[in-house]
Amino acid sequence: xxxxxxxxxxxxxxxxxxxxxxxxxxxxxxxxxxxxxxxxxxxxxxxxxxxxxxxxxxxxxxxxxxxxxxxxxxxxxxxxxxxxxxxxxxxxxxxxxxxxxxxxxxxxxxxxxxxxxxxxxxxxxxxxxxxxxxxxxxxxxxxxxxxxxxxxxxxxxxxxxxxxxxxxxxxxxxxxxxxxxxxxxxxxxxxxxxxxxxxxxxxxxxxxxxxxxxxxxxxxxxxxxxxxxxxxxxxxxxxxxxxxxxxxxxxxxxxxxxxxxxxxxxxxxxxxxxxxxxxxxxxxxxxxxxxxxxxxxxxxxxxxxxxxxxxxxxxxxxxxxxx
Amino acid sequence: xxxxxxxxxxxxxxxxxxxxxxxxxxxxxxxxxxxxxxxxxxxxxxxxxxxxxxxxxxxxxxxxxxxxxxxxxxxxxxxxxxxxxxxxxxxxxxxxxxxxxxxxxxxxxxxxxxxxxxxxxxxxxxxxxxxxxxxxxxxxxxxxxxxxxxxxxxxxxxxxxxxxxxxxxxxxxxxxxxxxxxxxxxxxxxxxxxxxxxxxxxxxxxxxxxxxxxxxxxxxxxxxxxxxxxxxxxxxxxxxxxxxxxxxxxxxxxxxxxxxxxxxxxxxxxxxxxxxxxxxxxxxxxxxxxxxxxxxxxxxxxxxxxxxxxxxxxxxxxxxxxx
DNA sequence: ATGAAAGCGCTAACAG
DNA sequence: CTGTTAGCGCTTTCAT
Numbered sequence: 001x002x003x004x005x006x007x008x009x010x011x012x013x014x015x016x017x018x019x020x021x022x023x024x025x026x027x028x029x030x031x032x033x034x035x036x037x038x039x040x041x042x043x044x045x046x047x048x049x050x051x052x053x054x055x056x057x058x059x060x061x062x063x064x065x066x067x068x069x070x071x072x073x074x075x076x077x078x079x080x081x082x083x084x085x086x087x088x089x090x091x092x093x094x095x096x097x098x099x100x101x102x103x104x105x106x107x108x109x110x111x112x113x114x115x116x117x118x119x120x121x122x123x124x125x126x127x128x129x130x131x132x133x134x135x136x137x138x139x140x141x142x143x144x145x146x147x148x149x150x151x152x153x154x155x156x157x158x159x160x161x162x163x164x165x166x167x168x169x170x171x172x173x174x175x176x177x178x179x180x181x182x183x184x185x186x187x188x189x190x191x192x193x194x195x196x197x198x199x200x201x202x203x204x205x206x207x208x209x210x211x212x213x214x215x216x217x218x219x220x221x222x223x224x225x226x227x228x229x230x231x232x233x234x235x236x237x238x239x240x241x242x243x244x245x246x247x248x249x250x251x252x253x254x255x256x257x258x259x260x261x262x263x264x265x266x267x268x269x270x271x272x273x274x275x276x277x278x279x280x281x282x283x284x285x286x287x288x289x290x291x292x293x294x295x296x297x298x299x300x301x302x303x304x305x306x307x308x309x310x311x312x313x314x315x316x317x318x319x320x321x322x323x
Numbered sequence: 324x325x326x327x328x329x330x331x332x333x334x335x336x337x338x339x340x341x342x343x344x345x346x347x348x349x350x351x352x353x354x355x356x357x358x359x360x361x362x363x364x365x366x367x368x369x370x371x372x373x374x375x376x377x378x379x380x381x382x383x384x385x386x387x388x389x390x391x392x393x394x395x396x397x398x399x400x401x402x403x404x405x406x407x408x409x410x411x412x413x414x415x416x417x418x419x420x421x422x423x424x425x426x427x428x429x430x431x432x433x434x435x436x437x438x439x440x441x442x443x444x445x446x447x448x449x450x451x452x453x454x455x456x457x458x459x460x461x462x463x464x465x466x467x468x469x470x471x472x473x474x475x476x477x478x479x480x481x482x483x484x485x486x487x488x489x490x491x492x493x494x495x496x497x498x499x500x501x502x503x504x505x506x507x508x509x510x511x512x513x514x515x516x517x518x519x520x521x522x523x524x525x526x527x528x529x530x531x532x533x534x535x536x537x538x539x540x541x542x543x544x545x546x547x548x549x550x551x552x553x554x555x556x557x558x559x560x561x562x563x564x565x566x567x568x569x570x571x572x573x574x575x576x577x578x579x580x581x582x583x584x585x586x587x588x589x590x591x592x593x594x595x596x597x598x599x600x601x602x603x604x605x606x607x608x609x610x611x612x613x614x615x616x617x618x619x620x621x622x623x624x625x626x627x628x629x630x631x632x633x634x635x636x637x638x639x640x641x642x643x644x645x646x
Numbered sequence: 647a648t649g650a651a652a653g654c655g656c657t658a659a660c661a662g
Numbered sequence: 663c664t665g666t667t668a669g670c671g672c673t674t675t676c677a678t
Contacts, residue, residue, distance in 0.1 A: 001437070001465070003671055014649045019673060029647055044464065049436040050377045051671035054654050059373065061416075061438075069402055070594070075392055082392075082419050091433060093384075093416040096405050110414060113372040114324070114655095115384075141367065142324075242598075249600040271393070275565075275595050277572040326655055337665045342657060352663060374655035377670050437671090 002045045011035060022047075061091045062298065063111035065121035067099045067151075073241075073269030073287050074122070077149060080291025081120060088299055090117075101126040105135045112142050118298045119146040123153065129192055145301040149294040151194060159301060161294045161312045165195050168283045168316040169202030172237050172265045175318055177206065181235035181263060185227060186211040187247055188239035189220060199239045199267065217246060224250055228262075238266035244280055245272050248323060264323040267316075278322030285316045325368040334358060345370075384414045385621065386434035388444035390422045390474075396564075396592030396610050397445070400472060403614020404443060411622055413440075424449040428458045435465050441621045442469040446476065452515055468624040472617040474517060482620045484613050484635045488518050491606045491639040492525030495560050495588050498641060500529065504558035504586060508550060509534040510543060510570050511562035522562045522590065540569060547573055551585075561589035567603055568595050571646060587646040590639075601645030608639045 004022075008015045013032065021028045021036040022045075028036075039045075053059045062085050066074050082092045093116060095107030104124045111119050119139065126132075133153050139146055147159040176184050186203045190196025191213045203209060210231075212223045224247060227233055236251070238244035244266025248258065256262045258278060265281045266273060273280035293312050301307060327345075331338045336355065344351045344359040345368075351359075362368075376382045385408050389397050405415045416439060418430030427447045434442050442462065449455075456476050462469055470482040499507050509526045513519025514536045526532060533554075535546045547570060550556055559574070561567035567589025571581065579585045581601060588604045589596055596603035616635050624630060 001671095004673095005671075015671090016650080016673080017648055019671095020648090023673090027647065032647080044461075046432075046436050046465075048377075048671050049438050050373060050382070051437075051654090052673085053373045054371075054377050054656095054670090055672050055674090057654070069398055069405075070395070072393070072395075072594070075398060079392055079419065082417070091416065091418070091438075093414065094405070095414070096402065109369075113369050114374075115372045115414075138367075142369075245598045249598075252600065271395070271594060272598050275568045275572075275599075277575065277600070324655095327657095328655075338655090339657075339666080340664055342655095343664090346657090350663060355663080371655055374670090375657085377654090377672095378656050378658095380670070 001048065002043045003048070004045075007036060007039055007043065007045060011039060058117050059115055060089060061093055061116045062295065063107070063116035063119045064092055064094045065097055065104055065107045065111075065119065066094060067097050067104075067122055067124045069096050071269060072271040073285065074150075076269065076287030077122075077291040077294075080288035080293075081295050082291075083288075084292040084295035088295070090295075090299075097124040099125040101130060101132050108135050108139060112139055112144055117145070118302055119144060120294050120298055121146060121148060122150045123148070125193060128153070128194060143305075145298060145305070147294050147297045147301070149290050154194065157309050159297045159309050159311075161290050161297065161314060163195070163285055163290070164313050164315050165198035166202035168267070168318075169199040169237065169239065170205050171318060172283055173203050173206050173209065175265070175320075176235040176237070176263065179235075179263070183232045184209050184235045184237060185224075185233045186237050186239065187220060187224060187243040188213045189215055189217075189243050190240050191215055196239060203237055203239070217242070220246055221250060225254070228254055228256070233262060235263045236265075238264065241266055241268045241272050244268065244282075245276060248276055248280060259323050265318070265320075276323075281318075281320045281323045283316050284319045286314050290314050324371065325366045326371070327368075330359060330362055330366065330368060334362060381440050382438055383412060384416055384439045385618065386430070386439035386442045387415055387417045388420055388427055388430045388434075388442065389417060390420050390427075390445055390447045392419050394592060395594040396608065397473075399592065399610030400445075400614040400617075403611035403616075404618050405614075406611075407615040407618035411618070413618075413622075420447040422448040424453060424455050428455075431458050431462060435462055435467055440468070441625055442467060443617050443621055444469060444471060445473040446471070448516060451476070451517060466628075468621060468628070470617050470620045470624070472613050477517065480632050482624060482632050482634075484617045484620060484637060486518070486608055486613070487636050487638050488521035489525035491590070491608075491641075492522040492560065492562065493528050494641060495606055496526050496529050496532065498588070498643075499558040499560065499586065502558075502586070506555045507532050507558045507560060508547075508556045509560050509562065510547060510566040511536045512538055512540075512543060512566050513563050514538055519562060526560055526562070540565070543569055544573060548577070551577055551579070556585060558586045559588070561587065564589055564591045564595050567591065567605075568599060571599055571603060582646050588641070588643075599646075604641075604643045604646045606639050607642045609637050613637050 004015045004018045008018045021033045085092050097104035149161045152160045214220050236247045238247050251262050268282035273282050327338045327341045331341045344356045408415050420427035472484045475483045537543050559570045561570050574585050591605035596605050
């Protein structure tokens, strides 16, 4: 590795001269600059970021804690985060919690050791269920700025970017009733999550709506099968993508016609529904925007250490395709 | 931020004593250790990683360059990388190239500034097509260890983890012929990629195999439609997951029965094929293992700076489901 | 216009 | 057992 010192020695100048020359300081004469620049080029000098970080006490790096990298929704958010961060000269370092409290805590503790300027996170299912917030409060004690996206702890006064889950579900149901649907069934695998609760409440605002909730695919299929065979269901609102796909496949297997006999709308992360056959009608969640907005909120907090906490709501949109 | 200095001052000892005490050195007396540990706990001292990195000249961080984060295959690899890295006490920092040469180059240049100990990468489609290797050679010049996964530049003598693309395709074709299939069609959207070439060659080893290749979904659909209507096709081998899904959907739309009339096997990244209806038969690529192996190769190179370059082949397996 | 020196937070060789 | 000192690579103030 070539250092400032190396260049300085070779040219018989001081380290500070080299440093200044490379940052194009007006204090340095044109000739010296030229000489130094040329040698730097030749020797392929690149500044050591770690040393710079240590000096500046900032890393231009954002830490991201993501619960599940196999979920296309989070992947899209990650993409939004990475793009927005890069656009602002920040890098992104990720830690995957696998929906567990322990991995989340480890990731956070790693991030709090000075390697990132701030943290973006969606809490794991486990932390949410246990309502574990100690590790979050430690972050705050260390004065490391952070923002939540998608999920959050109710009661914690922090920056967050969320989806209009309640309204989105309500709107989907309204769409159904406006289309003359009478027997709407809600299907959900998000029983235990806060966002699942919000969506459910939004959906059940209307009267006489039936619901199936479970965390197991088999259970969902079993119950759905029974309902479809014994009751008149003419519309299904799936509160998550998997439920949507399962519903679609089952409905078609039972030889109902989609969307003529049964219409389906699903909350969606995109990839499964996009290539389903027929293409699922979805509540589209604009995940990328969520990521970008989260970064914006964090950078704002990085500039001005103590702005009032903000909740940014990213509106989802109803996209009617083939179901 | 609490530093060693702070603790030292408060206890009227030297910084080095504190440092040694915290690393449980035998040079320090029990009482002093106790005192220091207690205060450290109380003040919530955590070592500053950046300073440690600067001293040690290592970061315990691996850089990953991934071409496309929306591709489930790469996501799985990423998961494998992150898990294996974490298991060995390394963190993971990612940069997404979006299949462009320029983003890949930027990512690499960022990584070469001292923030990672080594780099794992799959080159972008663009770099591969342009056969751009300058940026890679610069990494090498800077003596930053790196390994390729999935894709690589032919001719570059480096560590890499790859799939047995050629054999996997050949095996799938053999499976078809052994099942009595006579009119096999190969469908591919990987026309320009090295791995696409390998798979194609593997598939076309057998006699009389027809092939459709294009990068556009529309073109694939158009040609496939024509073939299915005008020729007798009783088996389709899709060289990538998207081709597989498109084929499945089209075949069913044309009311052929799957797998009775037309059997389909697809190279797969998992998520689309898993929830397709019926479930696609796949050439499963064990992406997670690829990631883990890549990390192992890199760590080996980190320990012993100049081992001979190794090519690790991860075998794929044929998984017959409903198509 | 250039250089000397201090310091970011930490570790480690060496002295006492 | 504890402290002093030097140094990782860089920036920045203050002399010169």
